[in-house]
Amino acid sequence: MIQARSLTKRYGAKTAVDGVDFTVRPGVVTGFLGPNGAGKSTTMRMIMNLDRPSGGSVTVNGKPYAQHRAPVRQVGALLDAKAVHPGRTARNHLLAIAATHRIPPSRVDEVIELTGLESVARTRVGGFSLGMSQRLGLAVALLGDPATLILDEPVNGLDPDGVVWVRLLARQLAAEGRTVFLSSHLMSEMAQTADHVLILGRGRIVADAPMSEIVAGAGSASVQVRTPHIARLVPLLEADGATVSGAEPDLVSVTGLAAPRIAEIAAGAGVVVHELTPVTRSLEEAYMALTRDDVEYRAERIAVEANR
Template sequence: MIEVHDLVKRYGSTTAVDGLSFTVEPGRVTGFLGPNGAGKSTTMRAIVGLDRPTSGQALVNGKRYRDHRAPLREVGALLEARSIHRGRSARTHLLALARTHGIPGGRVGEVLEQAGIAAVAKRRAGTFSLGMGQRLGIAAALLGDPAVVILDEPVNGLDPDGVLWVRTLIRELAADGRTVLVSSHLMSEMAVTADHLVIIGGGRLLADTTVDELIARVAPASVTVRSPDAVRLQSALAARGATVSSPETGLLSVAGLPAPEIGVTAAAEGVVLHELTPRRATLEQAYMELTA
């Protein structure tokens, strides 16, 4: 579990994180979202002890990161894929990390296979593409078989196969009962991957909720209706309390009434329908509305 309590981080006169509190629970994928400069990276750095909070605290499994005797076995993190010695091979990089925690060398081979880079294990990391660097960073995060995994933009630079691999991986980690925190700007990925969302802006908490709850609260669903008698139907729906707009002739966008009730109203009015399609807002739309 990750617990952030009243976290504040200032750099001189700039406040990067301002009284932030949230909990990331095990067994689910938590998406960590916010615009550039919102304080996401600073918060994640504070969680793994790279930034010291001005006040407040960030705990991993009940302790500060630095208080764990073997932190790589508690939390694995990918914050910057290029934070590696460019002259070392992928295997040597992971082996060096393993030896700091007494992790068997065989585990290095396992995570190289898991990350899909075993075939290039002897290549220098400095020759890796962005996507291969991401895979190596994820392998390093998994090295200690940690209970908590933190990934910052893990699909950056990956091809479609790589994106699918990351998506499947983080879902499997959560299914194993691990705590998974993923930061991403790709709303389409978060929509199909995250169970829960923590959204911040200006260093403060904007939302701590599920994807469905956020969409329902910020961007209500609507129904698209097409009819040759749209004007008469619009009046009937408005009389029932619906909010109706007409983007073009014969087309209505209806909010406030579900599709079945719209159909019943149309039947009662003797109006022919050519289309009756419920529309659910996307996570991207809800996110943009919230952070605007």
Template sequence: MITAENLTKRFGAQTAVDGISFTARPGQVTGFLGPNGAGKSTTMRMIMGLDRPTAGTTTVNGRPFAEHADPMRQAGALLDAKAVHPGRTAEAHLRMLAATNGIPRRRIGEVLELTGLESVARRRIGGFSLGMHQRLGIAATMLGDPQVLIFDEPVNGLDPEGVHWVRGFARARAAEGRTVFISSHLMSEMSQTADHIIVLGRGRVLADAPLADFLSAARRDVTRVRVSDPAALASLLADDGVTVTQTPAGALEVQGVPAYRIARVAADGGLDLNELTPVAASLEEAYLALTGDATEYRSDAAAVAA
């Protein structure tokens, strides 16, 4: 388990993390989201004892991480996949970590197999692809078989197969009862991976909720409709404040009128109604709506459109 209580970090006059509190629990993947500059990486560094909080506390399995006598058996963290010596082989890198943390050498083969790196174990890391670097970093996090796993942007730059692998790995570790804490900017990926969402903006917690509750709170009031004559229904619904959009799949998405009213209009018009389904907001839509005022660097929409 990871906890933060009134956690604050200042760099001179700048407050990077501003009194945040949260808990990442065992048995679930917690997605840690926020715009660039929101304080995510600083928070993760404080969890791992790499930055000292200005105020507040953070613990891993009930104690500050630096106070654990067996740190790699408590938590594994991948904060920078490239932070390894390029001249070492993958096996030598893991052997060094195991030796300095009292971990049996047999564990090296186990984590290489777990991450699919057995065939490149004796290759120098400098020749690794980005995906291989990420897998090696994940192998290192698992050396001590810890109950807490922390990943900062683990799928950035990976191909679809690599993204799929990381997602499956995270879900499998959570299913084993571990705490999995992942920072990412890829909303579509987090929607398939996370059970719980924590969103930071300008160093403060903007949301802390189960994924389903977070999405439910961001309702779009949009209804997907399939009807015998979409054009006729669109014409019947035409009114101020009602938006009707045709989807590529042939359905209509209607916004600005309740579902019961759509059904009544279709019936009065003699149209066969085949589907009437509320459309939930995507994680990306919910995230952008929440963080719109907390984005440090924002593009000019008009300039982008031009």
């Protein structure tokens, strides 16, 4: 478990993290989102005692990270996949870390196999691709079989198979009762991986809720309806409490009624319907709505400037 209380970090006059409170619980995958400069990396670095808080506190499994006698056995972290001596082989890098924490060499072989590094285990990491560096970083994070995992952009540089592998690994670790805290800019992947979402904006918490609640907060779901008899159907739907919008002559978007009810109304009026497609809101839409005032470069502003 990770617990932050009034956690604050200032760099001179700039406040990077502004008195945040949150709890990352075991047994679920918690996604960590926010625009560039929102304070995500700083928060993760404070959890790992790489940056000292200006105020407040953060603990991992009940203690500040620095107070754990064998921190690698408590917390596994991937913050910078390239932070490895380029002259070492992957296996020697893992063996060195294992030796300092009294972890047997057999565990090194286990994480090499788990992360798919067998073919490059004796290769110097200076020649690794970003994807292979990420796999090595994950191997380091898993080396101590820790109760808590902190992963910053773990799928960065991985191919599609690797992305799916990280997703399944994160969910498996959470199912084992571990705390899994991960950040990613890939909204579609986060939507499939995380159970709970924590969103930062300008150093403050703007959302801390289950994934389902975050997505639901983006707005009402709608149903896409296609029929050659739009003019007949729309008044019937509106009379039943629906809101109808759309610019195409045979296609409308309906909110306020579920697809089965729309089908019943159409059938009762003898209206032929060619399409009934429920459309749910996405994590990306929810995220954009929540961080609209916290991003440095807004998409709509760029579009306007491009059209000048």
